Amino acid sequence: MPKEQSGANILVEALCDLGVEVIFGYPGGAVLPIYDALFQQKRIRHILVRHEQAATHAAEGYARATGKPGVVLVTSGPGATNAVTGITDALMDSIPMVVITGQVATHLIGSDAFQEADTVGITRHCTKHNYLVKSPETLGNVIHEAFHIATTGRPGPVVVDIPKDVQVATAPYKKPGTINHASYRPQIKGDIKLIEAAVEMLAAAERPILYTGGGIINSGPAASQILRELARITGAPVTSTLMGLGAYPASGEAWLGMLGMHGTYEANWAMNQADLIVCLGARFDDRVTGRLDAFAPKAKKIHVDIDRSSMNKTVRVDLPIVGDVGHVMEDMVKVWKARQHTKADLSAWWTQIDEWRAKKSLSYPPSTTEIMPQAAVQALWNATHKKNPIITTEVGQHQMWAAQHFHFESPNKWLTSGGLGTMGYGLPAAIGAQLGNPNALVIDIAGEASIQMNIQELATATQYRLPVKIFILNNEYMGMVRQWQELTYSSRYSESYSDALPDFVKLGEAYGWKGIRIETPDQLESGIAEMLAYDGPVIVDCLVAKVANCFPMIPSGASHVEMILADDQVSGELDDEAKALV
Amino acid sequence: MHIKEGLKERHTLSVTVTNEPGVLARIAGMFTARGYNIESLTVADITEDDSISRITIVTAGTPAVIEQVVAQLDRMVPVHKVTDLTLLGDHVERELALVKVAGTGDHRIEALRLAEVFRANVVDTTISSFVFEVTGASTKIDRFVELMKEIGLVEVARTGIVAMARGKEAI
Numbered sequence A: 001m002p003k004e005q006s007g008a009n010i011l012v013e014a015l016c017d018l019g020v021e022v023i024f025g026y027p028g029g030a031v032l033p034i035y036d037a038l039f040q041q042k043r044i045r046h047i048l049v050r051h052e053q054a055a056t057h058a059a060e061g062y063a064r065a066t067g068k069p070g071v072v073l074v075t076s077g078p079g080a081t082n083a084v085t086g087i088t089d090a091l092m093d094s095i096p097m098v099v100i101t102g103q104v105a106t107h108l109i110g111s112d113a114f115q116e117a118d119t120v121g122i123t124r125h126c127t128k129h130n131y132l133v134k135s136p137e138t139l140g141n142v143i144h145e146a147f148h149i150a151t152t153g154r155p156g157p158v159v160v161d162i163p164k165d166v167q168v169a170t171a172p173y174k175k176p177g178t179i180n181h182a183s184y185r186p187q188i189k190g191d192i193k194l195i196e197a198a199v200e201m202l203a204a205a206e207r208p209i210l211y212t213g214g215g216i217i218n219s220g221p222a223a224s225q226i227l228r229e230l231a232r233i234t235g236a237p238v239t240s241t242l243m244g245l246g247a248y249p250a251s252g253e254a255w256l257g258m259l260g261m262h263g264t265y266e267a268n269w270a271m272n273q274a275d276l277i278v279c280l281g282a283r284f285d286d287r288v289t290g291r292l293d294a295f296a297p298k299a300k301k302i303h304v305d306i307d308r309s310s311m312n313k314t315v316r317v318d319l320p321i322v323g324d325v326g327h328v329m330e331d332m333v334k335v336w337k338a339r340q341h342t343k344a345d346l347s348a349w350w351t352q353i354d355e356w357r358a359k360k361s362l363s364y365p366p367s368t369t370e371i372m373p374q375a376a377v378q379a380l381w382n383a384t385h386k387k388n389p390i391i392t393t394e395v396g397q398h399q400m401w402a403a404q405h406f407h408f409e410s411p412n413k414w415l416t417s418g419g420l421g422t423m424g425y426g427l428p429a430a431i432g433a434q435l436g437n438p439n440a441l442v443i444d445i446a447g448e449a450s451i452q453m454n455i456q457e458l459a460t461a462t463q464y465r466l467p468v469k470i471f472i473l474n475n476e477y478m479g480m481v482r483q484w485q486e487l488t489y490s491s492r493y494s495e496s497y498s499d500a501l502p503d504f505v506k507l508g509e510a511y512g513w514k515g516i517r518i519e520t521p522d523q524l525e526s527g528i529a530e531m532l533a534y535d536g537p538v539i540v541d542c543l544v545a546k547v548a549n550c551f552p553m554i555p556s557g558a559s560h561v562e563m564i565l566a567d568d569q570v571s572g573e574l575d576d577e578a579k580a581l582v
Numbered sequence B: 001m002h003i004k005e006g007l008k009e010r011h012t013l014s015v016t017v018t019n020e021p022g023v024l025a026r027i028a029g030m031f032t033a034r035g036y037n038i039e040s041l042t043v044a045d046i047t048e049d050d051s052i053s054r055i056t057i058v059t060a061g062t063p064a065v066i067e068q069v070v071a072q073l074d075r076m077v078p079v080h081k082v083t084d085l086t087l088l089g090d091h092v093e094r095e096l097a098l099v100k101v102a103g104t105g106d107h108r109i110e111a112l113r114l115a116e117v118f119r120a121n122v123v124d125t126t127i128s129s130f131v132f133e134v135t136g137a138s139t140k141i142d143r144f145v146e147l148m149k150e151i152g153l154v155e156v157a158r159t160g161i162v163a164m165a166r167g168k169e170a171i
């Protein structure tokens, strides 16, 4: 019989057994026993954030950049409720995360005790699964199971709520063997018959396209490699969702750029005209499909996803294959080769694609007096891409410009809040990514409004000497909101002006950061160089054109081919059907 | 602008789940969170060690919605198996109701006569009232309740539907 130890120690032991190196957290009454256990050990590093929401995003950033699960520790009540946004964000973007929350003692649960919140109730629908642990005897197994669930199948956040008396009470702990869950059994391998059918469809297609997503990143680096192989042997063009950028290299021949609402002309037209769409670890999100009844009218659709509920959710597909996209692609490549298929003659298709490419849909009106935000992102890419940086973003126009103009060559380098679209994600995510990759260049491409949503995290980077960079595309507007108001509400800019902005340079300096302001196009290169030369955290306030719009854009409710390419195509007011869509 | 809705079908689902705290809230909450209907939901454990419960859910939606409901249930961690009994075809559905009827004289006699027709049992009686227990398809219970309204219906309690596929196999 192993010796008895406190619940708090059991938790720490279990986390060590699971290989956890970093925890992002914030203390409080209901987790004091755990904090005391952490104090007395050296194996796990605790990173003290300045707000629990930031702990969750930092854990997401860490997870996305390293492939390991992110771990969060917060107190009961407000600690747990503050974490809810990041938990939901992780659910929407399928990020493996385990959140430990303190809870009032078991006999107080339900009594409206101080700092009591119904954490399992509140997080039931924003987690993949959650637990309330009622005895120290079950704690060890629950922690191991929580990690198993968070990291396997379609990854996601798992909350483990631990009452304070359970942290103090003692029980023996033994590392469990492999977890054989009674009901949770994700399907990893795809049905080989379906895979064979998919290969035959691919071999027969005249206008195929590979539509890839975040599932490939989640499957691990090997999946990105096998995607490249699949694209090479089939000769099919590749597009990706926002979440999947980097799985296929932007310099690759088959790359069409991102698709969807702010995707390229060629990617969206190719989706519209394809005769076969192979969806690989993506989920036909509304930002990707545009108007559903006009989506890809000519295409047969194959959908590979680890989550069966993603199949036929919004778009009916001809061939659903449930399984890990990496494994399924590997089998597809094997079958393709075994059947000695050769690359079909897709030259007509590529000629067509090249015509669309010639539209140069990412071009934008140049300016010599103002810094165009797109130009700022390009300059940033020029100056940094050889260093293979990790880019995080906030949410808004800057996020889309980053997705369009920063070109990713490998997975796990692009960290953004896609599904939930959470402003305030980028800085904490950059902190998490930097902790997981101490030597990497990590840059948060930010907006002046979003950055203020977790600005307190400047202190976290200072405390742990993390040399993260923030590059603010400061347009003095909640630009994306303003853009929609311009398109939909005849430029009635209701509450979208960023008034009373702080002096970001001085603000950074107050937190011990270096601050740089870039005001004119001629300062852009030197300002970026100065940022890169500084061995420590830097905040760059880059003043950009104030009312630039992000194009191409598929207005909500429109189809892929109704893309707007430039300002002069912007209408003043949309009808109610369109106004009702997000 | 008006909000459109598609044509709905009624499906009976049988769901086996690990009998753990919160599992019912998880399932019921998924229905509300995703805007699905629950017309009836029954739950009770079906194993000797109380480890597994069987939930019978009657839901309505377009075929695409029903397919999603099944998939969404299936991916939940404590869910063992989801069977769409309606899709499976032949199955039996039963419901039990307690129906309280008050009245005197001819009304009492008529109530008892109707109860006999519906094979309802008298499970409680006073000088001026009966409680009937009636089992059967929901439509049968509906009809019984409807008739009792004329006689002196006081209140009704219904269990909701339990269902099972015909034949010798388990789901």
Ligand SMILES: Cc1ncc(C[n+]2csc(CCOP(=O)(O)OP(=O)(O)O)c2C)c(N)n1
Pocket (backbone or CB within 6 Å): A394, A395, A396, A397, A398, A399, A421, A422, A423, A424, A446, A447, A448, A449, A450, A451, A473, A475, A477, A478, A479, A480, A481
């Ligand atoms: C937490 C949160 N609140 C509100 C929104 C809605 N929203 C989306 S983009 C945006 C404006 C962002 O402004 P900024 O950070 O300056 O970026 P820009 O669009 O100007 O590049 C807002 C308010 C959101 N995505 N997240």
Ligand SMILES: [Mg+2]
Pocket (backbone or CB within 6 Å): A396, A447, A448, A449, A473, A474, A475, A476, A477, A478, A479
């Ligand atoms: Mg802005």
